[in-house]
Amino acid sequence: xxxxxxxxxxxxxxxxxxxxxCGCKKKMxxxxxxxxxxxxxxxxxxxxxxxxxxVVLGDTSKRHAEELGYQATVFDSQNDTARExxxxxxxxxxxxxxxxxxxxxxxxxxxxxxxAKKAGIPVFCIDREINSNExxxxxxxSDNYSGCVAIGEYFVKEMGDKGKYIELLGLLGDNNTFNRSxxxxxxxxxxEGLEMVAQQTAGFDRTKAFDVMNTLLQEHPDIDxxxxxxxxxxxxxxQALVGAGKADTVKVFGFDGxxxxxxxxxxxxxxxxxMQFPKRMARTAVEYADAYIKGKRDFExxxxxxxxxxxxxxxxxxxxxxxxxxx
Amino acid sequence: xxxxxxxxxxxWFVVCCIIGGLLVVFPPFRMxxxxxxxxxxxxxxxxxxxxxxxxxxxxxxxxxxNAFEAEKVFDAMRRDRKAAKEQYAxxxxxxxxxxxxxxxxxxxxxxxxREVELSLVGNDVDGVDVxxxxxxxxxxxxxxxxxxxSRSQFPRTNDFNAISAEVNKIxxxxxxxxxxxxxxxxxxxxxxxxxxxxxxxDPIPIPMRLVPVKLEVE
Amino acid sequence: xxxxxxxxxxxxxxxxxxxxxxxVLVLAVQNENFLTVKNIENILQQISIxxxxxxxxxxxxLTGGIDLSVGSVLxxxxxxxxxxxxxxxxxxxxxxxxKFTFHGAVIAGLLTGLVLGLFNGLMITKFKIPPFIATLGMxxxxxxxxxxxxxxxxxxxxxxxxxxxxxxxxxxxxxIIWIPIFLIVVFMIVSxxxxxxxxxxxxxxxxxxxxxSGLRVNRIKMGAYTxxxxxxxxxxxxxxxxxxxxxxxxxxxxxxxxxxxxxxxxTSLSGGRGSILGTVFGCLIIGVxxxxxxxxxxxxxxxxxxxxxxxxxxxxxxxLHSR
Numbered sequence: 001x002x003x004x005x006x007x008x009x010x011x012x013x014x015x016x017x018x019x020x021x022c023g024c025k026k027k028m029x030x031x032x033x034x035x036x037x038x039x040x041x042x043x044x045x046x047x048x049x050x051x052x053x054x055v056v057l058g059d060t061s062k063r064h065a066e067e068l069g070y071q072a073t074v075f076d077s078q079n080d081t082a083r084e085x086x087x088x089x090x091x092x093x094x095x096x097x098x099x100x101x102x103x104x105x106x107x108x109x110x111x112x113x114x115x116a117k118k119a120g121i122p123v124f125c126i127d128r129e130i131n132s133n134e135x136x137x138x139x140x141x142s143d144n145y146s147g148c149v150a151i152g153e154y155f156v157k158e159m160g161d162k163g164k165y166i167e168l169l170g171l172l173g174d175n176n177t178f179n180r181s182x183x184x185x186x187x188x189x190x191x192e193g194l195e196m197v198a199q200q201t202a203g204f205d206r207t208k209a210f211d212v213m214n215t216l217l218q219e220h221p222d223i224d225x226x227x228x229x230x231x232x233x234x235x236x237x238x239q240a241l242v243g244a245g246k247a248d249t250v251k252v253f254g255f256d257g258x259x260x261x262x263x264x265x266x267x268x269x270x271x272x273x274x275m276q277f278p279k280r281m282a283r284t285a286v287e288y289a290d291a292y293i294k295g296k297r298d299f300e301x302x303x304x305x306x307x308x309x310x311x312x313x314x315x316x317x318x319x320x321x322x323x324x325x326x327x
Numbered sequence: 328x329x330x331x332x333x334x335x336x337x338x339w340f341v342v343c344c345i346i347g348g349l350l351v352v353f354p355p356f357r358m359x360x361x362x363x364x365x366x367x368x369x370x371x372x373x374x375x376x377x378x379x380x381x382x383x384x385x386x387x388x389x390x391x392x393n394a395f396e397a398e399k400v401f402d403a404m405r406r407d408r409k410a411a412k413e414q415y416a417x418x419x420x421x422x423x424x425x426x427x428x429x430x431x432x433x434x435x436x437x438x439x440x441r442e443v444e445l446s447l448v449g450n451d452v453d454g455v456d457v458x459x460x461x462x463x464x465x466x467x468x469x470x471x472x473x474x475x476x477s478r479s480q481f482p483r484t485n486d487f488n489a490i491s492a493e494v495n496k497i498x499x500x501x502x503x504x505x506x507x508x509x510x511x512x513x514x515x516x517x518x519x520x521x522x523x524x525x526x527x528x529d530p531i532p533i534p535m536r537l538v539p540v541k542l543e544v545e
Numbered sequence: 546x547x548x549x550x551x552x553x554x555x556x557x558x559x560x561x562x563x564x565x566x567x568x569v570l571v572l573a574v575q576n577e578n579f580l581t582v583k584n585i586e587n588i589l590q591q592i593s594i595x596x597x598x599x600x601x602x603x604x605x606x607l608t609g610g611i612d613l614s615v616g617s618v619l620x621x622x623x624x625x626x627x628x629x630x631x632x633x634x635x636x637x638x639x640x641x642x643x644k645f646t647f648h649g650a651v652i653a654g655l656l657t658g659l660v661l662g663l664f665n666g667l668m669i670t671k672f673k674i675p676p677f678i679a680t681l682g683m684x685x686x687x688x689x690x691x692x693x694x695x696x697x698x699x700x701x702x703x704x705x706x707x708x709x710x711x712x713x714x715x716x717x718x719x720x721i722i723w724i725p726i727f728l729i730v731v732f733m734i735v736s737x738x739x740x741x742x743x744x745x746x747x748x749x750x751x752x753x754x755x756x757x758s759g760l761r762v763n764r765i766k767m768g769a770y771t772x773x774x775x776x777x778x779x780x781x782x783x784x785x786x787x788x789x790x791x792x793x794x795x796x797x798x799x800x801x802x803x804x805x806x807x808x809x810x811x812t813s814l815s816g817g818r819g820s821i822l823g824t825v826f827g828c829l830i831i832g833v834x835x836x837x838x839x840x841x842x843x844x845x846x847x848x849x850x851x852x853x854x855x856x857x858x859x860x861x862x863x864x865l866h867s868r
Contacts, residue, residue, distance in 0.1 A: 049845075076845045081699070081792050082784055086591050090839040093584040094576075106483070107701040108790040131482045143420065145488045146524070149465045172697030179485060186492060187465050277422065284421055301479035304420035306524070317528075355649025361635055361642045 039071045042289055043091040044100045045084060047128065049076040051204065051232065053256055053278060054102065056321050057127060060282035061100045068290050070097075081108040088112040092119045098289035099123045100282070106131045106175040122292045124285040127278065128176060129302065138288055138299035140281050144179035144255075147274035147307025151253055152187030154272050154309055155227065158251055162193035163224035166216055168237060170204040170229040180229050180255055188227075197223060202233050209236030217244050225251040231258035231273055238270060257310060257321060266315045274307040279321050281305055373486050379493030386475045391519045391541055397431035397457060398447055401533055408531060416525070419471045426472035427522040429537065433457055435514050438507070444534070448515060455534045459520065459542070461503045464495040468538045472521030495538070502542055509544040517543040560862075561810065561826035565833065572837040579840055589722045590787070592832035594619075596725035596825060597780035598803035599810075600732050601773030603824045606807055607736075608769050609749040609816025610669065610676035614683035615777045615803055618661045619796035621687040623781035626654030627700040627791035630707070647706025654785075655778045661687060662774015666767030684800070692793055701790035711786035721783055728779065733821045745769060749816025805852075806831055809859040830855070 042065045046058040058074040065072035075091070077084040081104050091099060092115065099116055101123050103109035113123045113135040125139035159165075167184075170177040188194050197220045202209040209228065217223075217240060226241075228234040234254030241247040247269065254261050257275035264270040288299060310318050317324055395415050403411035412418075416425035433445030436455055443459040470476045470491055478487040510516060520537030573580040598615045605612045630650035634643040645653065661683060668679040713720050736742040744765045747755040756762045780799075785791050810827030812819025834855060838848045 071842070073839075073842050074845065075839075080794050080797060081788055081790070082594075082795060085788060086835075087839075089587045089591065090836060093581070093587045094578040094840045105699050105790075105792060108699040108788055108792050110701070111789045129484055133479055133482050140421070141484065145484070146466050153465065174697075175483075175485070179488070182485070182488065187463075190463060280421060300477075302477075302481075302484065304478065304484075306420060306422050306424045306526075308526075353648060354646065355652055356629075356633065356643045356645040359642050359644055361637060361640045364642045364644075 039069070040293065041071045041073070041094075041096045042098050042100060042286065043073055043075060043087070043096040045075045045077060045087050045091070046102045047077050047084075047104045048079045049074075050078075053231075053258060053276075053321075057102060057278040057282050060279045061126075061286055064283045064286040065100075065289075068286065070290075077104050079104050081105055081112075084109060085112055085115075088115050092116060092121060096121060097293050100285045100289060101125050101136070103128050103130050110135060122289065124288050124292075126281045126285045127276070128174075131175075133301045136301070137292060138285075139302045140285050140288075141302060141304055142176075142276045142281070143304040143306050144176050144274075145183040146304075147276070147309070148180045148183030148255065149187055150307070150309040151227070151255065151272055151274050152184045154311060155184070155188060155225065155253055156191055156194070158271055159194060159225060161191040164195050164197045164220065164222060165225040165227060166213075166220065166223055167196055167199045168209055168212065168226065168228045168233045169199060169201045170233070172201060177229055184227055202228075202236070204230045204232055206232040206236040209233035210240050211236075213237040213240035214243070217241075217246070221246075223250055225253065225271075227253045229255060231256035231261040234261055234270055234273065235264070238264065255307075257318065259320065262310065262315065262318060265310060265312055268312060272309060272311045275310045275318055275323075276307050277305055277322065373489075375486060375489035375493045379490050379497060382476060382490070383494065383497055387469070387473065387540060390473055390475060391430065394428045394430035394519050397429040397433075397535075398449060400427060400429060401447075401456065401535075404531060404533065412527075417472060417474050419524075423527045424524045426468065426524060427535065428472045428474075428519075429457075429522065429535070430517075430519040430541075431457070432515060432517050435510055435512050435516060438510060438512060443510070445516060445518070457518070457520070458534050458536045459518065459539045460523070460536055461507070461539070462499060464498055464538050466495075466524070467491040468521045468523055469494045469498070469540060471524075498538060498540065502539055506539075506542040506544060510542075515545040517541075517545070561823060561830065565826060565830055568830065568833050568837065572833070572840070576837075576840045579837060584836070584840075586719065586722070588832050588836045590719060591836065592828045593721050593725045594780045594783050594799070595802050595806055595831065596828045597728060597776045597783065598799055599806040599824045599828050600728055600821060601776035602800075602803040602807050603810070603812055603819060603821055604732070604736070604745060604769040605676070605773050606804075606812050606814060607745045607749045607816055607819055608766050609752065610766065610769070611804070611814075612662075612665065612680045612770060612773050613677065613800050614661070614665060614680040614687060615773065615780075616796035616799035617684045617687035617691070618658050618774055618777040619781045619784065619799060620691045620791075620793070621661065621694075622654045622658040622778035623785045623791040623795050624691050624694050624700065624793075625657045626650050626781060626785055627703055627707075628694060629653050630703050631700050647704070651706075651782055654781055655775060658778025658781065659771055659775045662771040662777070663767065665774065666770035669770065670763035670766050688797075691795075695791075695793050697793055699790050699792040703785070703789055703791075707786045707789055710782065711789055721787060724779065724783060728776070729821065729825055736821050741765065741768060746817055749818075751817070802831065805856045805859075809856065811859075811862075827859075 044058055044061045046054050049055050049058060062072040062074050075087040077087060084104050099121055101113065103125060106129055110130050110132045113130055116123050117135055122137040125136045125141070127142055129139050129141045130136060167181065169181055198216050200212050200216065202212045209232065213226070213236065226237045228237055231254040234252050238247065238252050241250050241252070251271045253271050254273040257273055261270055261273050265273065400411060400415045403414065412425055416427050418425045432448040433456065434448060436444040436446050441460070441462050443461055444455045445457040445459065446454060447456040467488065470487070476490065478484055481487045518537070518539050519541040520539045522532070523536045523538070525532045578584055598619070601615060602612060629645040630647065633645055636643070665680055665683050668674045669676050710720050715723055736745065744755070744760050747760060748762050748765050752762055784795055806827035807819070807824050808814065808827070809830055810819065810823030810825070812823060831852070834852060835848065838851060
């Protein structure tokens with residue numbers, strides 16, 4: 001008896017929730033109810049939405065695609081290549097015209113791009129690359145290496161070619177982690193007076209960086225600087241230094257150009273960061289996708305987007321993940 | 328259940344034999360010499376040094392003639408910076424940073440540990456027009472300015488960066504030392520060089536900083 | 546007595562079918578891309594991994610236990626498979642490199658899963674560690690081994706064998722779909738027709754009674770965990786083949802998806818009641834729901850909410866049943 005009632009309830013609830021979703025969708029999610037209108041669709045697959053920087057990447061792509069008259073959906077791969085594969089399969093099955101793609105992994109994500117290519121859907125990689133130059137239609141990539149060379153040079157200038165420092169890496173296995181670290185070390189390692197006393201991973205994560213930094217400070221209380229693979233870690237490391245009363249003597253360097261770090265630079269708390277341009281990358285990728293749909297085919301495969309060094313001297317020209325418009 | 332112990336194991340024995348037999352017929356692995364395998368892997372791996380040396384001798388040297396006259400470029404730049412960029416510079420990626428690939432002759436003004444200052448021959452005043460960066464050379468300047476090698480050629484951008492590092496090493500170890508032996512203040516130098524990255528927001532980049540790829544002292 | 550149970554069983558199976566059909570109906574009306582061969586193939590491929598894990602999970606949950614380590618075991622088995630395939634084993638002292646063939650690597654991976662499952666079983670039966678804790682330990686250990694082995698780098702480009710499994714098909718149906726179909730048939734027979742299957746229910750229903758009536762409870766439990774480990778490794782094969790690579794995070798949080806499928810399928814978390822077929826329906830419902838929400842362009846955040854709601858409903862249903 002109960003089971004019968006429950007069955008009806010569950011079925012009703014399921015149908016009801018689906019119907020409600022359809023209703024909601026028409027009202028809020030897709031303003032012009034794109035599916036029915038046969039509007040063309042662009043899928044945006046982002047490696048993770050747990051980091052505000054990537055949220056900017058996804059949101060900007062979505063908004064710009066909608067401005068150009070497409071229906072756009074953002075998919076979150078949660079740093080899991082398997083999830084990414086499901087997203088690609090769903091996108092392919094439901095007839096999207098193009099994919100804006102921020103890969104989870106330079107090697108493992110290649111197969112997903114191949115899948116889309118086989119189905120005739122162009123893929124435009126943004127920010128992170130895939131280790132292939134024949135599968136994506138184009139790849140618009142932050143020039144992490146050159147950006148970190150610039151940070152390295154500034155680091156040397158600030159340190160006066162002598163001192164001890166700690167490096168916080170992002171994730172092992174992430175291309176950007178090593179592009180950044182390599183660029184930095186390529187410069188700094190040429191100065192024998194600069195000694196790296198510790199190198200640890202902190203997963204691009206603020207809290208983890210805070211913990212790691214606290215631990216490392218026990219062992220190396222006499223450091224002069226910290227180089228962090230991204231801004232979240234720089235903020236975490238800075239907090240740890242504040243707690244240890246060393247914030248004034250230890251110089252912190254980040255990478256990304258996140259809003260809170262820009263503010264800290266202007267207050268003199270953090271020395272420098274590398275400004276990446278997520279909005280510029282996202283908009284360019286969407287424009288490329290638009291051009292592709294309209295018939296353009298010849299794209300440069302790997303297009304570097306410069307990373308600019310932000311210090312207290314030029315902080316006024318940057319903000320909100322962009323260069324401020326100069327009147 | 329009441330079967331004698333020995334007969335209970337017979338089916339297991341048979342199954343094991345079958346599996347063992349299959350594994351012999353279709354072996355799960357084969358053995359190879361470790362040294363040989365490592366050698367093969369090394370031979371197949373990308374070698375940035377080899378690439379850089381080949382690039383230098385087969386492509387770069389032949390392209391020296393394609394470099395623009397520094398004097399001509401500077402004149403154009405002083406007249407109209409934007410037009411000069413369009414005509415002579417190579418833009419890399421999005422957002423406008425660009426490089427010049429220049430040649431010319433200059434008089435040595437100063438010789439420093441890291442930089443050499445030149446004044447272009449033909450200039451009336453001995454102002455510094457070109458700064459040669461001779462040590463601590465970083466970045467992709469040579470590949471970017473000449474445009475002979477594109478990052479699109481490589482599956483991994485890391486490889487491209489590694490080649491740049493090797494090219495810079497050639498500059499530091501093969502081009503610069505010979506030059507420093509002969510050069511002194513006042514000597515005339517013929518140079519070919521690649522400018523450091525120039526952004527549109529920078530002031531007019533004269534004196535221009537160059538990574539030299541050819542230096543000849545008269 | 547037995548007739549009413551059968552009737553109830555039938556009805557509960559019927560229930561899931563109603564839900565599934567209702568969902569399919571709504572989605573088919575809503576979106577013309579839903580009921581296409583391509584998309585159905587797509588859904589089945591996407592749930593194939595969860596089917597493998599959930600079948601194993603069902604066996605364990607039937608005994609009244611739980612296995613939180615399936616995702617990590619999947620991850621580690623996958624890395625073993627991929628690592629053996631790609632790099633082999635180096636024995637520097639003998640100057641020998643063992644180069645694995647495709648089936649050699651797969652067997653190694655399956656054995657890995659089996660051994661880890663057996664280890665879980667041993668911890669639970671011999672050391673009397675509660676299943677929740679024992680498998681939680683394994684969850685952490687197996688993930689740790691995976692990270693140690695790879696240092697975070699994925700192992701990619703595994704060659705022909707994995708590619709064939711990943712994108713090949715047999716009589717028009719992808720191999721990736723055949724594997725779970727085969728497993729479903731095998732384990733439906735195992736759970737219904739074999740002594741081991743009936744004993745699983747008995748142990749889960751009332752462990753003491755089962756022990757008193759002469760069942761070797763520990764062995765049966767160990768069997769369930771070992772099979773669960775093996776099935777995790779089969780899931781690893783599917784995942785590795787589909788991605789043609791093994792990554793460090795492969796399988797993370799998959800245990801939750803598997804438990805959800807089992808629970809939606811009407812298997813009681815306290816053990817003794819449930820069925821493989823129910824679990825399969827659970828997987829289908831989750832898979833169709835996830836796919837349908839995507840096709841309708843529902844935001845990712847909202848999808849999570851809906852999925853959670855369905856799981857809650859299912860458990861509420863389970864409670865109504867057992868009242």
